[in-house]
Amino acid sequence: xxxxxxxxxxxxxxxxxxxxxxxxxxxxxxxxxxxxxxxxxxxxxxxxxxxxxxxxxxxxxxxxxxxxxxxxxxxxxxxxxxxxxxxxxxxxxxxxxxxxxxxxxxxxxxxxxxxxxxxxxxxxxxxxxxxxxxxxxxxxxxxxxxxxxxxxxxxxxxxxxxxxxxxxxxxxxxxxxxxxxxxxxxxxxxxxxxxxxxxxxxxxxxxxxxxxxxxxxxxxxxxxxxxxxxxxxxxxxxxxxxxxxxxxxxxxxxxxxxxxxxxxxxxxxx
Amino acid sequence: xxxxxxxxxxxxxxxxxxxxxxxxxxxxxxxxxxxxxxxxxxxxxxxxxxxxxxxxxxxxxxxxxxxxxxxxxxxxxxxxxxxxxxxxxxxxxxxxxxxxxxxxxxxxxxxxxxxxxxxxxxxxxxxxxxxxxxxxxxxxxxxxxxxxxxxxxxxxxxxxxxxxxxxxxxxxxxxxxxxxxxxxxxxxxxxxxxxxxxxxxxxxxxxxxxxxxxxxxxxxxxxxxxxxxxxxxxxxxxxxxxxxxxxxxxxxx
Ligand SMILES: Nc1ncnc2c1ncn2[C@@H]1O[C@H](COP(=O)(O)OP(=O)(O)OP(=O)(O)O)[C@@H](O)[C@H]1O
Ligand SMILES: [Mg+2]
Numbered sequence: 001x002x003x004x005x006x007x008x009x010x011x012x013x014x015x016x017x018x019x020x021x022x023x024x025x026x027x028x029x030x031x032x033x034x035x036x037x038x039x040x041x042x043x044x045x046x047x048x049x050x051x052x053x054x055x056x057x058x059x060x061x062x063x064x065x066x067x068x069x070x071x072x073x074x075x076x077x078x079x080x081x082x083x084x085x086x087x088x089x090x091x092x093x094x095x096x097x098x099x100x101x102x103x104x105x106x107x108x109x110x111x112x113x114x115x116x117x118x119x120x121x122x123x124x125x126x127x128x129x130x131x132x133x134x135x136x137x138x139x140x141x142x143x144x145x146x147x148x149x150x151x152x153x154x155x156x157x158x159x160x161x162x163x164x165x166x167x168x169x170x171x172x173x174x175x176x177x178x179x180x181x182x183x184x185x186x187x188x189x190x191x192x193x194x195x196x197x198x199x200x201x202x203x204x205x206x207x208x209x210x211x212x213x214x215x216x217x218x219x220x221x222x223x224x225x226x227x228x229x230x231x232x233x234x235x236x237x238x239x240x241x242x243x244x245x246x247x248x249x250x251x252x253x254x255x256x257x258x259x260x261x262x263x264x265x266x267x268x269x270x
Numbered sequence: 271x272x273x274x275x276x277x278x279x280x281x282x283x284x285x286x287x288x289x290x291x292x293x294x295x296x297x298x299x300x301x302x303x304x305x306x307x308x309x310x311x312x313x314x315x316x317x318x319x320x321x322x323x324x325x326x327x328x329x330x331x332x333x334x335x336x337x338x339x340x341x342x343x344x345x346x347x348x349x350x351x352x353x354x355x356x357x358x359x360x361x362x363x364x365x366x367x368x369x370x371x372x373x374x375x376x377x378x379x380x381x382x383x384x385x386x387x388x389x390x391x392x393x394x395x396x397x398x399x400x401x402x403x404x405x406x407x408x409x410x411x412x413x414x415x416x417x418x419x420x421x422x423x424x425x426x427x428x429x430x431x432x433x434x435x436x437x438x439x440x441x442x443x444x445x446x447x448x449x450x451x452x453x454x455x456x457x458x459x460x461x462x463x464x465x466x467x468x469x470x471x472x473x474x475x476x477x478x479x480x481x482x483x484x485x486x487x488x489x490x491x492x493x494x495x496x497x498x499x500x501x502x503x504x505x506x507x508x509x510x511x512x513x514x515x516x517x518x519x520x521x522x523x
Contacts, residue, residue, distance in 0.1 A: 136360070139358065140354045140355075141358050141359070141361070143315070143354065144354055144358035146320060146347075147320065147350060147352045148376065149344040149348065150371070
């Protein structure tokens with residue numbers, strides 16, 4: 001059982017002290033965030049808690065999956081269209097515009113699909129998670145859970161993680177499909193590539209590996225978003241100001257981690 | 271039963287508890303009074319292990335709560351029910367679900383049994399008709415009472431009340447006081463009540479403790495507490511009943 005007491009320290013005396021304090025705090029937060037994440041992952045993978053809280057898991061799944069569908073669809077459509085237009089105009093100079101399908105499908109499945117989905121989810125769902133948990137923390141609700149010996153990680157983080165772990169990859173597949181269709185639209189209207197040619201090109205060079213790497217990313221992003229947002233929420237202090245801070249931090253940190261870890265997954269798996 | 275031994279705690283760079291010692295015997299009700307911000311809520315939080323003392327010990331039936339973890343801590347916490355100052359209801363659950371929460375999560379009781387137990391507790395605090403409402407849709411006093419129902423739903427041996435009657439009208443306040451008394455008389459509950467309301471304090475308390483500057487400056491049964499020569503106590507009592515002088519003599523009480 002973890003209890004979050006605010007810590008009050010004297011302000012650091014010089015630059016080195018400030019840097020050291022910053023480093024230590026970052027390490028501490030990383031450690032605590034990871035421990036919450038792994039605990040929630042443990043509860044999720046043991047299945048029984050998920051079944052016990054199935055109503056809440058479904059509710060969270062609805063919030064992060066179904067409710068973000070419209071914005072995801074829009075973003076995915078335009079991502080595919082931009083990719084096709086951008087690449088198509090260059091390819092046309094070489095008379096190779098028929099290759100645009102390959103480019104769009106590869107880029108969507110491996111990079112842009114998971115990446116865009118993660119950005120949307122961290123901005124909409126992650127920030128909401130952080131704000132909700134932070135409000136609960138500063139209004140003593142988490143303390144009340146502790147007194148009832150209800151584990152907040154099992155009760156609050158686990159359902160969110162379970163929902164996110166399913167919904168993030170699912171939404172990513174959706175984003176990929178919509179993005180590729182958006183590319184097809186642009187290829188047909190702007191580049192004179194017939195849908196069949198586009199489709200054949202898109203599928204011919206798309207291997208299982210690309211799809212799996214994309215899904216691996218999506219899964220990893222779901223851990224990042226839930227872990228960061230829930231940790232920020234549960235460690236909030238200081239009333240309404242603290243809720244704002246937790247929300248802001250959760251989005252910024254999730255964005256950065258999604259970007260950086262996304263690069264490394266591409267680097268090592270592709 | 272429940273004891274704080276020489277507890278020190280610094281919060282926000284300021285000592286809040288400075289050598290606090292308190293003792294509640296089994297089946298007794300201890301009332302804690304004191305000025306706002308003196309550390310009454312902090313004292314309660316130490317009793318359930320939500321805060322760790324910088325120095326000193328918190329003993330529950332002789333066991334140091336801070337030296338326990340996991341299952342041991344859970345066994346101790348199972349003896350407790352706590353009403354938070356803000357009610358601390360889970361805001362996305364209805365009043366009914368909030369009160370049912372400890373039963374759902376921590377007991378093997380079935381749905382029908384839980385419904386019956388929860389409705390009984392809601393009736394005790396006069397909320398039987400508001401079970402379906404969300405915390406955002408009920409008044410402050412109703413939140414308090416819902417929090418109270420949740421605190422006692424598992425029939426705990428020790429109940430901590432943080433200002434159970436603040437925000438309630440005088441009639442409801444006396445109802446809650448009677449509820450606290452009933453729990454003590456019928457179920458032998460040990461209670462700690464934090465309050466600003468001296469009538470309530472004298473009604474439910476076996477002992478009344480006055481806090482000042484992070485310490486207990488007076489801890490006496492109500493009858494002796496009112497006669498205390500301590501200037502803080504005198505000032506507190508006078509301030510509470512200042513308006514009584516303007517009532518016609520017959521209505522004074
Ligand atoms: N988590 C915290 N962080 C920093 N300071 C705190 C914290 N909790 C309480 N304090 C400080 O401790 C002091 C005592 O607070 P506490 O809530 O116990 O007061 P109280 O006696 O319950 O007052 P009230 O009657 O108004 O509820 C206050 O000065 C408060 O600022
Ligand atoms: Mg208080």
